[in-house]
Amino acid sequence: MLQKLQSETLKVLFENLSYNGGFPVINPATEQELIRLKTSTLEDIDAQIEACKRAQVEWAKLSAKSRSVFLKKWFQLLVEHTEDIAIIITLEQGKPLVESRGEVAYGASFVEWFSEEAKRAYGEVIPAPAADRRLSTIKQPVGVCAAITPWNFPKAMITRKAAPALAAGCGMIIKPSELTPLTALAVMELAHQAGIPKDLLSIVVSEQAAEFGVVLSTDPRIKKISFTGSTRVGKILMKQASDTVKAVSMELGGNAPFIVFEDADLDAAVNGLIASKFRNAGQTCVCTNRLYVHKNVKEAFVAKLLNKMAKLKVANGLAADSNLGPVITMAAKHRLEAVIDQALQEGAKLLNQPKKRSGRFVEPVVLDHVEQSMAIVQQELFGPVLPIITFEHDEQVLMMANDTEYGLACYFYTDSLQRIVTFSEGLEYGMVGVNEGIISTEVAPFGGIKESGVGREGAKQGMDEYLETKYICLGGLS
Numbered sequence: 480m481l482q483k484l485q486s487e488t489l490k491v492l493f494e495n496l497s498y499n500g501g502f503p504v505i506n507p508a509t510e511q512e513l514i515r516l517k518t519s520t521l522e523d524i525d526a527q528i529e530a531c532k533r534a535q536v537e538w539a540k541l542s543a544k545s546r547s548v549f550l551k552k553w554f555q556l557l558v559e560h561t562e563d564i565a566i567i568i569t570l571e572q573g574k575p576l577v578e579s580r581g582e583v584a585y586g587a588s589f590v591e592w593f594s595e596e597a598k599r600a601y602g603e604v605i606p607a608p609a610a611d612r613r614l615s616t617i618k619q620p621v622g623v624c625a626a627i628t629p630w631n632f633p634k635a636m637i638t639r640k641a642a643p644a645l646a647a648g649c650g651m652i653i654k655p656s657e658l659t660p661l662t663a664l665a666v667m668e669l670a671h672q673a674g675i676p677k678d679l680l681s682i683v684v685s686e687q688a689a690e691f692g693v694v695l696s697t698d699p700r701i702k703k704i705s706f707t708g709s710t711r712v713g714k715i716l717m718k719q720a721s722d723t724v725k726a727v728s729m730e731l732g733g734n735a736p737f738i739v740f741e742d743a744d745l746d747a748a749v750n751g752l753i754a755s756k757f758r759n760a761g762q763t764c765v766c767t768n769r770l771y772v773h774k775n776v777k778e779a780f781v782a783k784l785l786n787k788m789a790k791l792k793v794a795n796g797l798a799a800d801s802n803l804g805p806v807i808t809m810a811a812k813h814r815l816e817a818v819i820d821q822a823l824q825e826g827a828k829l830l831n832q833p834k835k836r837s838g839r840f841v842e843p844v845v846l847d848h849v850e851q852s853m854a855i856v857q858q859e860l861f862g863p864v865l866p867i868i869t870f871e872h873d874e875q876v877l878m879m880a881n882d883t884e885y886g887l888a889c890y891f892y893t894d895s896l897q898r899i900v901t902f903s904e905g906l907e908y909g910m911v912g913v914n915e916g917i918i919s920t921e922v923a924p925f926g927g928i929k930e931s932g933v934g935r936e937g938a939k940q941g942m943d944e945y946l947e948t949k950y951i952c953l954g955g956l957s
């Protein structure tokens with residue numbers, strides 16, 4: 480791996496971190512070991528929490544403008560190291576290099592955005608109900624925070640949490656996924672180079688995810704935990720966090736419907752669907768999970784879709800022409816194979832002829848004759864598998880689209896203003912893409928309802944997750 484990096488800083492970092500007795504980080508494309516890392520210990524994490532507590536007090540005393548300057552410097556370093564970070568993401572996570580570069584830019588955009596928002600943590604003056612009082616609110620940092628992040632966006636999920644935390648005056652301890660710790664370590668190193676104190680923003684790496692999760696969600700010195708990952712683990716962390724009544728932000732699973740109405744621009748819808756479904760080999764929580772297409776346009780739509788899909792190349796993400804890299808683990812591949820087999824047994828039909836691939840590569844699969852009641856419709860697929868359900872009436876498709884415990888993202892394509900309003904308001908999701916398949920941006924609130932999560936990331940709402948509102952009643956005036 481080291482030979483592929485340009486930056487001396489990052490080369491030295493990984494040379495120092497390489498530890499033969501540690502746990503391996505595997506390249507999912509080649510299944511080869513990239514490096515072995517020393518695992519953090521419970522003593523390490525205890526010391527880091529204590530150090531963060533002290534550092535946070537000093538950090539919170541800085542002016543918002545000073546904190547903003549540190550974040551801007553971090554942003555610059557992230558941008559300057561785009562190519563190296565992109566290579567690290569592709570090596571440990573598998574996505575095509577062009578997508579990794581996109582993730583570096585997307586991840587850095589949160590640092591830039593919150594460097595600006597740092598200066599806008601406004602309180603309010605409230606008209607008092609009595610003449611002898613003056614009422615106001617101020618915003619204050621929640622304190623020491625913890626973040627647990629997933630492998631599918633090893634950079635962006637860190638900056639989307641750390642940047643608002645630091646902007647607000649909080650400290651943070653981050654535990655990245657054990658599958659993709661290298662990007663996190665690089666991003667952290669650049670934060671420290673930008674002058675952000677090591678004690679204030681630190682990282683723990685370990686394969687013992689559950690054990691570290693207990694510490695980060697129960698230690699009373701930690702006031703907030705922010706998690707991105709599965710709904711299953713999110714529920715565990717929320718339960719654990721309840722003993723100390725910690726604030727929580729949870730970005731959990733999704734089951735995004737993608738609806739194509741008969742009045743849709745079919746070419747635009749195909750492009751939107753391909754971007755939404757096959758990005759990161761289908762491994763994002765906002766990826767389309769199920770396609771609903773009106774029966775009158777189904778044939779035309781599917782023909783266009785298959786035509787475009789035939790051009791998608793599944794290959795090592797380092798190859799210039801790769802559109803889909805591998806899935807993250809063999810277990811993920813086997814889970815997808817089992818889901819497809821079950822759908823076929825329940826009556827679904829393959830619409831394309833995906834080649835069997837070795838290693839962790841999975842060719843895109845399209846399944847027709849899928850019914851709403853099938854297991855494949857009710858679970859988050861997290862892979863390049865697309866089930867198609869045909870519909871006839873608007874009320875029917877709205878009901879089917881909402882028929883899930885998840886509520887993260889959804890998409891629909893139509894030309895009708897009436898439908899745009901009815902479905903934007905009627906779909907029970909935190910985010911709606913109307914005639915658009917890619918909707919994430921640092922300036923808009925990202926997050927879900929129902930079992931997809933609690934809280935919002937990015938946008939002005941993202942800062943509030945790391946701020947407390949304090950009400951001050953000034954009385955006894957004449």
Ligand code: ADP
Binds near residue numbers: 629630689693707710
């Ligand atoms: P995914 O299914 O996408 O891998 P997970 O929810 O399993 O999502 O993982 C997301 C993050 O949660 C990773 O950093 C992982 O190490 C961590 N994790 C997994 N299990 C637990 C747990 N029991 N407690 C705390 N964190 C966990």
